[in-house]
Amino acid sequence: MKIAIVYNQPAETGGANWQSSQDVLQQVEAVEQSLAELAMPAVRLPFDHDLRTFLAVLRQEQVDAVFNLCESVDDNAQLAGHPAAVFELLGLPFTGSGSLSLMLTTDKLLAKRQLAAAGLATPAFFTYDGDRFATLPEIALPAIIKPRFEDASIGIDQESVVFKKKELQAKLPDFYARYGPLLVEQFIAGREFNISLFGYPTARVLPVAEIDFSSFPQDLHRIVGYRAKWDANAFEFHHTPRLFPQDLPVVAERNLRKVATGAFKLFMLRDYGRIDVRMDERGKVYVLEANANPCLSPDAGFVAAAAQCRMNYTAMVKEFVRFLSLRSA
Secondary structure, three states, X not given: OOEEEEEEOOOOOOOOOHHHHHHHHHHHHHHHHHHHHOXXXXXXXXXXXXXXXXXXXXXXXXXXXXXXXXXXXXXXXXXXXXXHHHHHHHOOOXXXXXXXXXXXXXXXXXXXXXXXXXXXXXXXXXXXXXXXXXXXXXOOOOEEEEEOOOOOOOOOOHHHEEOOHHHHHHHHHHHHHHHOOEEEEEOOOOEEEEEEEEEOOOOXXXXXXXXXXXXOOOXXXXXXXXXXXXXXXXXXXXXXXXXXXXXXXXXXXXXXXHHHHHHHHHOOOOEEEEEEEEEOOXXXXXEEEEEEOOOOOOOOHHHHHHHOOOOOXXXXXXXXXXXXXXXXX
């Protein structure tokens, strides 16, 4: 089986959000190295708006399947599902979720509506599309402002959390000018967990991870914003370690796993996914985000969760190849 490692071209160095977009190259290199260790022939193929050239090279290389690492197209996260749609039209087996799942999870508004309709708890919210509100829609404060379509915590940082209506109303036009349509969500204080799932045709829940905010001073909001993920010079980057708690009460862990499994199935995720949640002081679990095709960099949360099951990177990639083989049969 010859595999095409298909990925989006990262943004230019020094541009907005270039740190997060460069991460895809680490994923490509890690997957490529593992495929080589598995003696699987592979070729790198970048995906962009020039579909005609991409298809010509794809045919020329005579690949049998695709390892899909596309997170955007031409730095547009709204198009994250388009490469998968192309592979579906071509009848090529590919790793990860299908185009519909990627579309639903990339659009935070569509995702929130799906969660609410399914009865999965998610923080109250409203959207902002540049309109001037005479009065803001009712929402419990504090709230957090998020770009509707971005991922990788782009547009989310300490200034995103607001405690007063006047402050919220003042910030919305500026955030909209920078990031486009916005989602304003009730900020849930409490513990933050990331629950990864892996497997095909049935996914299993990997060990539950928690973000440790214990080193945060009182004047910092406990969030995993852009600086926490990508800015190596930021305090948050060095003080949001990922833990795998061993002392979670049985009922709490069971509830986290149940909610994550429900969200995974709701969005029809395939092969792998990560569900980000918050648990309030009463133990209620709120889904913040369902991540189809989460990051596969060697230091990423999904990879760390797999390692908790004594699965190294190459063993993980071998599983993806097995999933492809099952779908090729």
